[in-house]
Amino acid sequence: GLRIQQVAFEEMMTKSNLLSIHVPLYKKTWHRIGLEELKLMPSGSTLVNTARGGIVEEDALSRALQNGILASAAIDVFELEPYKGPLTELENLIITPHIGSCSYDCRFRMELESAEEALRHLRGEPLQREVSDQEYEYQL
Incomplete structure (x- = not known):
């Protein structure tokens, strides 16, 4: 193992x-x-x-x-x-x-997840991949 x-x-x-x-x-x-x-x-x-x-x-x-x-x-x-x-x-x-990330499957999944996340936002639903303020502070 x-x-x-x-x-x-x-x-x-x-x-x-x-x-x-x-x-x-x-x-x-x-x-x-x-x-x-x-x-x-x-x-x-x-x-x-x-x-x-x-x-x-x-x-x-x-x-x-x-x-x-x-x-x-x-x-x-x-x-x-x-x-x-x-x-x-x-x-x-x-x-x-x-x-x-250039495979067809990966790009398709990225586009689909982005669209689904945008729809959740427009419907006022919680986002699944939201970047927290704390995590954002660590970004360059």
């Missing part, structure tokens, strides 16, 4: 051969992973970011890949899109153009 346990951030970084990022972009997660954090990872590690651009510092990622701190990475999100920076030159990096 899966051996999953909660650990502190630094311990996670020192024990992760593969780090796959799945967090929202908030003030507290913006540039959360920089060069110092990447240096904590074991030699030969891989980083995957399909969450949000801005969580991983792009310059730090570039340096980590060029200097062998990371063996490889795969990213689908950037701070500014479309991305045209120096990461495109690295052979140990897989880049996709923020296509994680």
Whole structure:
């Protein structure tokens, strides 16, 4: 079975051969992973970011890949899109153009849920995916 346990951030970084990022972009997660954090990872590690651009510092990622701190990475999100920076030159990096939600089924579901939420609002019903004031304060 899966051996999953909660650990502190630094311990996670020192024990992760593969780090796959799945967090929202908030003030507290913006540039959360920089060069110092990447240096904590074991030699030969891989980083995957399909969450949000801005969580991983792009310059730090570039340096980590060029200097062998990371063996490889795969990213689908950037701070500014479309991305045209120096990461495109690295052979140990897989880049996709923020296509994680581009399937027909996913787009259909997003459009349907948006329309249903708008109808709930117009009918005065409680929203199912309302962003609270507290959560909104964490946004960049």
